[in-house]
Amino acid sequence: MVSVSPVDAAPAATVPAAARRRPRGRPLLLLALPAVVVLAVFFVVPAARLAWLSVSEPALGFGNYTGMASDGVVVTVVLRTLGMAAVVTVLCVLCAYPYAYLMTIVGPRWRAVLTALVLLPFWTSLMARTFAWVVLLQDTGLVNGLLAAVGLGPARLLGTTAGVSVAMAQVMLPFMVLPVYSAMRGIDRRLVDAAMGLGATPFAAFLRVYLPLSLRGVAAGATLVMVLSLGFYVTPSLVGSPQQSMLAQLISVQVNQLVDFGAAGALAVTLLVVTLVLVAGVQRLTRTGGAPVGLVGGGGS
Template sequence: MPAVTTVSAPLRTGLSPAGRRRAAGLLLLLPALVALTLFFLLPMLSILLDSVTDPEPGLANYVSLFTDGYTLRVLGRTLLVALLVTVAGLVLAYPYAYLMTLAGPALRAVMVTVVLVPFWTSMLARNFAWMVLMQDGGVVQGFFRLLGLGEVTLLGTTTAVTISMTQVLLPFMVLPMFSVMQQIDRRLLLAGQSLGASPFGSFRKVFFPLSLPGVAAGASLVFVLALGFYVTPALLGSPQSALIAQVISVRTRDLLDFGGGGAMGVFVLVVTLAVLGASRRLTGPGAAVGAAHVMAGGDR
């Protein structure tokens, strides 16, 4: 009896080629989704649960955020410092990023290196350097003394924290701006001038509006990062000028007030999401793309 050979038919999944590509993409994303769930979503849910159940069920922890005078002052101080750092970063970073677009390849490489140096330096080393500069009898006091301003004390103040945070976060402002600015066709400026606009008018009406996605990306990124800073305020500030990250640390580590600390953490998360949402609505997806470029290679 002759042997019967069977030819296996291809496996039919019922999916179109586009559906199979989507399924393959989801499989590739599965490890990242699992890691995100285990190390971010579940801890966040635990913090949210603690904030409404510890020490007793209810919203007492959230009510105390806005009724406790001390906590409200800390929240206001944190938002103010984050805003000042963002504004100072904008003032310093915008002209620097613009000059990077005008520089030649060699000079641009040097300017990019200068921006990236903070990424290659330890956070503690940078903060200790500022401590040395701002300490009593240090370089900063000597400079103010030469100007005839007397003994100006910065170490242990909110001003010292703001200055150091601005320097630390400046790359997160420069890089998104430069990423957007270098994609702007400079012939548009020449076209504006050919239509009668002055060089400054052409810059103000053509280049600056096109650069706003980078401005929004850098500003939102710096503001969000500044909200959660801990090391810099702890080293250069004082208990009287504590920011929200320090208060959360004290509540959870020293006072074991996990509910109150969790409520403050949830509040910071809500503010963060609100800032990112407003940035996206104001400038469209360009801001989110610019921020994603920096976040992919940045390290706070």
């Protein structure tokens, strides 16, 4: 016969919470320490250095920021950068959403093919893809040939905002498809079937049930694409022209040609602040419950 001590026989609920709590805080902090060190060395320190240069070169003060705000060229470039990033984000959403939805309804074999097509750009050099767009968008390129064949061309695409937007959208598309597909894969499609069983049309069921549940993935992908587009340099430099310069190109000019590190630091800090405000705004908008609005507070008998 096995003897049971009173301590062992006591139910788990009677054991003090302090005795049941495991000392997990310190090991978790140790696991995060390498990432914190890397972020501090390669992000926080350079960002702090840029911020200091922006207020210390050529003289201590906020002259670089006031000069930037009063310079019409800089303001135009900042607005153009925001507009270009917004256009690229919209193009990526319009292309990625149906593609990600298709990935959720096809079989495993076709899903593997579609996933490989999404990941294929990651295996190709960005420079190679950008030069390919230079060839495609030139006046005698394939895109203009197709436009002329259907009666819409030829059109000037290389060195224009439209050409830069298309090239950037192709580069950024995987960053939109993957988060949207990840969100869609976790949606229980029986909810849509239940909505149609209650009398909703397929379009209404999609609009009221499926779309709200997938918006978190759309928000994550749109934020990623918008943030990356704000600092894009290679594609606008090669596909665009000086008339379509973006903020990263202006920073490069300030550093490499004008050797004005103070103005370049002010531009870089401005870009960082705009990015942080954008991310904070998206986080605030998506900081709601997991259920869509149409399914919350509408309970019936």
